[in-house]
Amino acid sequence: xxxxxxxxxxxxxxxxxxxxxxxxxxxxxxxxxxxxxxxxxxxxxxxxxxxxxxxxxxxxxxxxxxxxxxxxxxxxxxxxxxxxxxxxxxxxxxxxxxxxxxxxxxxxxxxxxxxxxxxxxxxxxxxxxxxxxxxxxxxxxxxxxxxxxxxxxxxxxxxxxxxxxxxxxxxxxxxxxxxxxxxxxxxxxxxxxxxxxxxxxxxxxxxxxxxxxxxxxxxxxxxxxxxxxxxxxxxxxxxxxxxxxxxxxxxxxxxxxxxxxxxxxxxxxxxxxxxxxxxxxxxxxxxxxxxxxxxxxxxxxxxxxxxxx
Amino acid sequence: xxxxxxxxxxxxxxxxxxxxxxxxxxxxxxxxxxxxxxxxxxxxxxxxxxxxxxxxxxxxxxxxxxxxxxxxxxxxxxxxxxxxxxxxxxxxxxxxxxxxxxxxxxxxxxxxxxxxxxxxxxxxxxxxxxxxxxxxxxxxxxxxxxxxxxxxxxxxxxxxxxxxxxxxxxxxxxxxxxxxxxxxxxxxxxxxxxxxxxxxxxxxxxxxxxxxxxxxxxxxxxxxxxxxxxxxxxxxxxxxxxxxxxxxxxxxxxxxxxxxxxxxxxxxxxxxxxxxxxxxxxxxxxxxxxxxxxxxxxxxxxxxxxxxx
Numbered sequence: 001x002x003x004x005x006x007x008x009x010x011x012x013x014x015x016x017x018x019x020x021x022x023x024x025x026x027x028x029x030x031x032x033x034x035x036x037x038x039x040x041x042x043x044x045x046x047x048x049x050x051x052x053x054x055x056x057x058x059x060x061x062x063x064x065x066x067x068x069x070x071x072x073x074x075x076x077x078x079x080x081x082x083x084x085x086x087x088x089x090x091x092x093x094x095x096x097x098x099x100x101x102x103x104x105x106x107x108x109x110x111x112x113x114x115x116x117x118x119x120x121x122x123x124x125x126x127x128x129x130x131x132x133x134x135x136x137x138x139x140x141x142x143x144x145x146x147x148x149x150x151x152x153x154x155x156x157x158x159x160x161x162x163x164x165x166x167x168x169x170x171x172x173x174x175x176x177x178x179x180x181x182x183x184x185x186x187x188x189x190x191x192x193x194x195x196x197x198x199x200x201x202x203x204x205x206x207x208x209x210x211x212x213x214x215x216x217x218x219x220x221x222x223x224x225x226x227x228x229x230x231x232x233x234x235x236x237x238x239x240x241x242x243x244x245x246x247x248x249x250x251x252x253x254x255x256x257x258x259x260x261x262x263x264x265x266x267x268x269x270x271x272x273x274x275x276x277x278x279x280x281x282x283x284x285x286x287x288x289x290x291x292x293x294x295x296x297x298x299x300x301x302x303x304x305x306x307x308x309x
Numbered sequence: 310x311x312x313x314x315x316x317x318x319x320x321x322x323x324x325x326x327x328x329x330x331x332x333x334x335x336x337x338x339x340x341x342x343x344x345x346x347x348x349x350x351x352x353x354x355x356x357x358x359x360x361x362x363x364x365x366x367x368x369x370x371x372x373x374x375x376x377x378x379x380x381x382x383x384x385x386x387x388x389x390x391x392x393x394x395x396x397x398x399x400x401x402x403x404x405x406x407x408x409x410x411x412x413x414x415x416x417x418x419x420x421x422x423x424x425x426x427x428x429x430x431x432x433x434x435x436x437x438x439x440x441x442x443x444x445x446x447x448x449x450x451x452x453x454x455x456x457x458x459x460x461x462x463x464x465x466x467x468x469x470x471x472x473x474x475x476x477x478x479x480x481x482x483x484x485x486x487x488x489x490x491x492x493x494x495x496x497x498x499x500x501x502x503x504x505x506x507x508x509x510x511x512x513x514x515x516x517x518x519x520x521x522x523x524x525x526x527x528x529x530x531x532x533x534x535x536x537x538x539x540x541x542x543x544x545x546x547x548x549x550x551x552x553x554x555x556x557x558x559x560x561x562x563x564x565x566x567x568x569x570x571x572x573x574x575x576x577x578x579x580x581x582x583x584x585x586x587x588x589x590x591x592x593x594x595x596x597x598x599x600x601x602x603x604x605x606x607x608x609x610x611x612x613x614x615x616x617x618x
Contacts, residue, residue, distance in 0.1 A: 032609055035607065035609070036607050036610070039604060039607035039608075040607075042604065043604055053362040053364070253602060256602045257599075257602060260598055260601045260602060260608065261598055263608060264597070264612065265582060267608055267609070267612050268582055268586075269578040269579075269581065271612060271616055272578065272581040273577055275616075276577065276581060277577075285570075288573070289566050289570055289573070292569045292573070293352075295348060298344065298345050298348035299344075299569065299572060299576055300576070301345070302573060303577055307580055307581070
């Protein structure tokens with residue numbers, strides 16, 4: 001690994017950081033070597049996950065929050081994760097608006113999407129967080145589309161998880177059922193100038209009050225109008241308060257343990273399967289799948305054969 | 310495996326089916342033996358995935374669609390997947406409404422949620438589909454919260470994937486960016502009596518027309534008001550049309566291949582990791598994680614040690 005490149009990344013030089021992220025997205029030995037070289041310099045950044053359904057104004061809020069943190073003298077990076085690859089220029093158009101909005105602020109932004117395997121995207125995001133951490137960013141905002149498994153994964157990586165709702169989402173049973181309240185450290189009702197904002201806040205508060213989970217941290221429910229930058233100061237305060245709480249209760253180190261436990265298992269699984277299948281031809285694999293589709297043998301019978309080989 | 314139990318399941322006896330699903334949720338050798346016994350009798354059911362963000366009216370639509378299919382003399386089962394475990398009775402309350410709504414129809418419904426590992430839930434859903442398939446249901450509706458990785462997983466299993474939107478979701482860039490249009494075989498704008506329904510339909514149509522994906526199937530965009538049962542006949546027709554298309558183009562067998570390819574890989578990964586770690590004590594594992602957290606060694610160094618042991 002080129003030591004000049006490593007120190008350029010450590011110095012947070014934007015071009016070097018961007019190149020490092022591209023390398024990490026491509027994966028393979030190159031990504032692995034880079035991460036190994038950078039790993040000793042990681043562990044300082046605050047990782048903030050922001051998640052919410054489409055239409056809650058997530059990108060706008062993340063941009064506004066990034067600017068607020070910037071004004072508080074933090075170096076901020078954004079990773080916008082979009083596992084659903086778009087057809088066309090839609091995403092690029094959206095990204096362009098965002099980038100213009102952030103121009104000249106010193107805020108680093110990177111979109112990560114994947115047409116390929118999703119496990120691949122999750123691993124790439126983990127590695128991208130490590131790159132930005134080594135590059136000296138104080139705060140890394142990781143933005144994901146919700147609500148599904150994606151969110152839950154991000155909660156594993158983040159020190160603080162913000163769940164976004166918007167009026168009209170949070171006031172029925174279904175929305176709260178799917179509301180992933182358990183993973184939220186901070187709840188935000190964005191677009192709070194819309195009808196029904198108070199009802200959404202009340203519904204969330206009620207659900208939180210029923211929470212049998214007796215953790216000492218009671219997630220605050222904040223109202224924001226991200227488009228006007230309203231509520232960002234309160235949100236940044238809530239993040240700082242949650243950080244203090246996690247530090248005082250040794251939760252930060254527990255979250256890190258859960259994150260690396262998970263990542264180590266995933267890495268081992270990929271490596272073990274790769275090794276096991278390295279001498280299996282495509283034709284042989286296809287033959288096994290055909291036996292399953294035609295119900296000649298079941299998955300478990302085939303798995304046994306492969307494991308005993 | 311008790312052969313009387315197996316034939317009770319094959320006869321679709323509700324209590325036997327419910328017991329089989331409970332067994333599958335618990336996992337382990339018991340689930341494996343059950344699936345192995347049932348596997349030869351699977352492969353006939355149509356698997357329909359229905360996904361959409363909270364607030365789009367997913368449960369109501371699935372119930373209404375199930376009744377429509379029932380009226381067309383199909384035997385219908387519903388699996389409602391909710392990876393976000395709720396705090397309280399919210400989900401149970403929602404389920405109770407649904408079950409009352411379906412009482413006496415002969416439609417089988419089962420909710421699946423998990424507080425545990427998400428890989429565990431995905432495997433349990435796959436196995437539940439096989440149980441219902443062996444039990445002779447013609448159609449299995451698999452309902453998931455979107456939009457995230459969860460959806461994409463279901464698209465792998467489903468023969469037909471329906472993506473739900475509601476007015477106010479589909480008419481901005483963000484929603485379409487996250488709109489997972491690529492996995493949709495049928496698009497539905499539900500709550501079509503609300504303001505903005507036509508704008509949402511138009512936005513979806515426009516995005517589809519920009520689709521560089523040249524598959525012959527152009528996903529229809531339907532309007533429904535599920536609460537009033539409106540649009541269900543058209544939706545059932547679209548599903549039937551999509552089935553004809555997939556059969557004529559041998560896509561059904563391709564989808565099955567992708568599904569079992571994925572499941573076989575996941576099964577192998579779980580088995581390989583379990584075997585590799587069976588003699589590793591908790592203390593030793595914890596020690597490795599500590600080395601990573603304190604940045605003494607990196608993930609890849611630890612993985613190498615484990616793989617070479």
